[in-house]
Amino acid sequence: MTFRPLVLAIALLALASCAIYTATPPGRVKVQALTIDAPRPWNKWAQNQISDTTEIWTSEGLDLDFLGLTGGLADGQTIFKARPNTEPPRFRKDFDFVQVAELFEYSLTNLTSSPVINVSDLQPATFAGRPGFRFRYAFTPRDELVRNGIASGAVVDGKLYLIFFHGSRVYHFDKYREEVERIMASATITP
C-alpha cells in the first residue's frame, strides 16, 4: 500500500504518453502563416504536449516518422517546450541561419536528452521563394533507434518558418523523404 501513489504515477505516465491524432485534410494546409501542399492526409498530433509553436504530424507514429511545421516562431519563443529545470534555447529575430541550425540542434537535445546529435550539410537555400537554408541532422535518442532528418526554413520579418522531418534511419526516413521534400518545396509564407 505504501507504493499506491507510485503505481498511480506510473499509470498517469502511461496515459500521458498516449497520442491522439486527427487526420489533416488533403491539399493545401495552413499552419499559422505557413501554407503547404500535402496531397494525402497525415496524422496531426492533436494533443501536442511538446510544443506550443510547432505542429507535429506523422504517418505511422511519432516514434517512427515525425514532421514538424513551425509557422512563424517569434522573438523569444522556443521550438519545443522547456524540460523541467532547463533553459531551452530561444529564437531571436536577428538570428542568421547558422544560429537557427544551432537553435534547432540544441532544441532537439533539450527535447530528447540525446547525447548524440549531429547537424550537417547546412547551406543557403530558397524556402517559400525567399532566402533561407536547409540542413540534415541525425540523432540517437534513448530508444537507440537512430533517426535521420532534414530541415528547411527561412527567417522572414523576424520570424522563423521551419519544416523538419526525421524518421528511423533503417526505414522510415527514406520512405517519406521525397514526399517531405515536395512538401518543403510547396511552402508559402503569408505573414
Added chain:
Amino acid sequence: MNLSRRHFLGGLCACGSTTLMGCIATGDQLSKPVTSTGALEAEPPVGYRPPAGSSEASLWFSSDRIEAQLKRSQFVVRDPVLNDYVTDLACRLGGDHCRDMRVYVTRQPVFNAGMLPNGAMTVNTGLLLRAENEAEVAAVIGHEIGHYLRRHSLYRHQAMLNSLGPSLVFAVAFGALGVPAGGDLANLAIIASQFAYSREHEREADRYGQQLMARNGYELQAAEQMWRHLIAEVAAMPGEGSRGIVFATHPDPENRIAELAARRPSFAVSVSTAGRDRFLAATRGARLWMVRDEVRKRTPGPTLVLFDRLLRGEPANPVLLFGKGEVHRLRDAEGDAATAATAFTQAVAAPDAPPIAWRSFGFLEQRRQNYAAAAAHFRAYLDREQEAEDRTLLEGFIRNGGKPA
C-alpha cells in the same frame, strides 16, 4: 537523462539502478560495520553466483538481461584507452573481486555510476569529465563496489517485490541505469530515484569507498572534494524543485562531507596519491567530445562552474577553453561575446588546440561583424580539419569576406 537536480545528485549515491541487488543476507549481516583496521566483512566469495531457484537468482537473471542490452548499447563508449583505464581502476579497487566485475563506460554527460548485482558496472562520461584526478573517480567507484559487496539492493528489491511485482522492479532498474529496454522506460528513471538506498547504506558504501581507496593508496580527501564540486554545480542550476527530494532520500551532502572527513583519520595511508597525471593521460583523447556533450546540454550555469573549476587546475587547456568559449557564445547574453572571444583566443593559441575552436571563433566574429577575422578563423579551421562536414558552407563565407552568404 536530463540534468535535473534530482538526477544530478541522485547520481551521487550513484548506484541508481540497483533495486536489483539482492541476496539472502540477514539484517544482522548487513549491519556489521566496516572495520577501521583491515578486512572488509561479509563480502560474497569471489566467483559467487546465487543458488538456482532463489529470489536472488532471478535478480541476477534480470541483471544479466540488462547487461546484454548494455553490451549492444550505442551509448557504451568503445574507446579502448578509456575502457582499459576505468576497468583497471575498478579492478584494483575490487581486488580479488575484479574477476566478478565488468565495467561499461556510458556516454551520458551526467554525473553517475551504477552497479548491478551481477557485477556489471556503468561509469558515465559525465563523471569522468568532472573528476580532476584518479582518486576522485576511485571514490565513486569504491562507493559503488561497497554497495555491491554489501549487496545493499536486497532490501530495495524485496521491498519492491512486495509492493510492485517483479516486472516493474525490472522496469525501474532499466530506467535508472539509463539503459533503453523493450519500451520507453526513460520516465521510470524518475520513479527509480524513489528507491534510493537508505541513508545507512549510503554511509556504509562511503566507508567502503574510503577503505578501498586507502588500500590502494589514494588521497582520501578526494571523496569529500568530489562532493564539494557537485554541490557547487547544483547551486548554479536553475530552479529549486528537486533539491528537497534529493535531501529527503540521501544524507545531506554537507553532513556527508563532514562524516567522510571525520572518518578519514581512521584509515592508515602511508603513501597517498591523487593519480592526476595518469587520469589526465587516460582521458585526454576523450576530453573534446565529453566537453562538447556537456556544452550540448545547454545548462550554462552549472557547466560554466564545471569548466571554470577545471580551468583553475589547467588554465591553458585548449579543450576546456574552447568549451568555456562555446558556452558563452551560445548563451549570448550581455558580456558573453567578449568572454567567449577571450576564451577562444587563448584556446587557439595553444599548439594542440582542437580545430573546432577556430570554427566557433569564426562564428563568433561573424556574429560580431568582424568579418575579416571570421574569414581567417574559418580558413584556419578548414586547413586543420580536412574532413570538415561544412566545408562548402565555410568556403562560401570565406569567399564572401567572412560575411554570411
